[in-house]
Amino acid sequence: MSDTTTGGPPRPLSVGDIVVGPNDLLGEWVAAQITSIDANWKKVGVLDLSWSGPVPSSTVDLGVIEPLVLTHNSWNGRLSYVNCDWVLPRSFHFLGSLPLIHEQPSNSYTSIWTVGYQLARQRAWDRGERDWNEPGELEMTPADLANALADGAPVQSDVRSLKSTGLSEVDCLRIVSTFPNLTRLTLGGNLGQVTNAGMLNKLGRLRDLFISNLFGMTKSDCLLPIEIPHLEYLYLDSVPHEYASAMRRRWRSEAANGTSVSITKARKPEWVQENLENPLRDWDGREHISSGRFKKAVAQFQKTRSEVLEVLSAYQNELTLGRLENIGREYAIAFNRLDGRSPFIETEEREELFAALACVMDESELELGRPLEAERLALLSGVEDARDW
Structure with a gap:
């Protein structure tokens, strides 16, 4: 194994390295080749090989080196190939180095090394087993x-x-x-x-x-x-x-x-x-959400919550639904502004903003002891009318 450069993987790895480790699903050892090392993202390209067997002592024990080609489910002949965390798991070790058997980069990313998992699934598929359930x-x-x-x-x-x-x-x-x-x-x-x-x-x-x-x-x-x-x-x-x-x-x-x-x-x-009663608490520390935006988002949610609870706690009349619709519209507009020129409200955040309002309505239903279907619909209708996110 050649030396890695300073700042490389904690357990030294080089492009072309063959690494092997045990796999519980197969009850055998499995193998992969390191195809790339990205020091910026701390990722390595890991190409699964089609081999499994007893503990190998050298790359010769692997026979003909071939990548694992997947045909199970809808993989349609794609390689089992992914960019993983660059820490080589402790159950794996270096076996030797060989010329790359596939040089195209992978566009798939994960943290967990899963060498052997796809091989087990493929072999089950080849045996005619279409319903995969991982034992244990x-x-x-x-x-x-x-x-x-x-x-x-x-x-x-x-x-x-x-x-x-x-x-x-x-x-x-x-x-x-x-x-x-x-x-x-x-x-x-x-x-x-x-x-x-x-x-x-x-x-x-x-x-x-x-x-x-x-x-x-x-x-x-x-x-x-x-x-x-x-x-x-x-x-x-x-x-x-x-x-x-x-x-x-x-x-x-x-x-x-x-x-x-x-x-x-x-x-x-x-x-x-x-944050016991803050449904947006997970935004705190999220990579693409600044501390300032988090604080403003929480303040806006608390304002909206107070307004909703005030309306629902008052005597209900023909104006109630209209007021809730206006509150929902103001909620949407406030987050439109917060999203601004560098948007941060993606699919997950959008779902969380709606879930936060649902929490308020659930709280009100519990307090009042009755369903609030029309009120809930009015609030959300106001949001839908005005939101850009």
């Missing part, structure tokens, strides 16, 4: 997860990947007890609360951990490399500042050993308290 993968609603973690619920040792979002609370002790063999864990909340986060250190096989918008963790809950020696991906977004800082200090040096670390939006307790 489980995605659960908060209610389903609560039932799975309840007293007396069975241990699910066969589950390797668990995902649950929209959580208001979760006990990591129960997760570890119920799903002891997890290799991937994804937990997302809505300012939800986590207890016993330090128990995740008991998941000794864990490779991927994703936590977002969950709180309650402290620095004492920090995961330890000696306890989680196989961790390859650590992604934390909108978590307690104290926890984020401890995790960053502990894991940032592990990139050289094959752990990709991304920790964003570390939140202090004051932020959590201030």
Whole structure:
């Protein structure tokens, strides 16, 4: 393997390198070739090879080097080729270097290395298996997860990947007890609360951990490399500042050993308290939204919320719907101005602006104890009439 330039991947990589690692779906080792290195974006082009087999000792063991051609579903002969995070996962190692077998750049991007995943899917397709279900993968609603973690619920040792979002609370002790063999864990909340986060250190096989918008963790809950020696991906977004800082200090040096670390939006307790009733809180720290725009957006939403609640709390008459329509129109115009000459309201933000209004109407229905279908329609009609986003 040739030397990389200063500022290259934490685990040295060069164009042409063949890297190999184990794949649980196939029960064999798989291989890929590095086709490019982008130091600006910290990405490498990863071209999956069509080979799998026992642990190879050299590139000769791979036989004829061929890229993986995908024909399953609607791939129609495309190569399994993507730009990944440039941290070579710790389960992979360098096997040797060969001339590039495909030199065209890939226009697909991801963070996670998935070498072997498409090969497993393609082979299942070739066997006539059209319905793909990854063994050991489980995605659960908060209610389903609560039932799975309840007293007396069975241990699910066969589950390797668990995902649950929209959580208001979760006990990591129960997760570890119920799903002891997890290799991937994804937990997302809505300012939800986590207890016993330090128990995740008991998941000794864990490779991927994703936590977002969950709180309650402290620095004492920090995961330890000696306890989680196989961790390859650590992604934390909108978590307690104290926890984020401890995790960053502990894991940032592990990139050289094959752990990709991304920790964003570390939140202090004051932020959590201030944003408990702010449906636009996720805009804070979003890459293309400035701090100034975030503050103005929150102020406008709070103004609109107050106006809606004032109208709905008053005696209802023939003018109510018209007033709500005007409030919706003013809301749209205000965000038209905020979007300005350098627009930032994209599909996700547009949906969040509508969801914020829906939260206000849901709140009012709960307070008044009756449906507000006509009022909701009037508010949204005003928005639609005036919005440019």
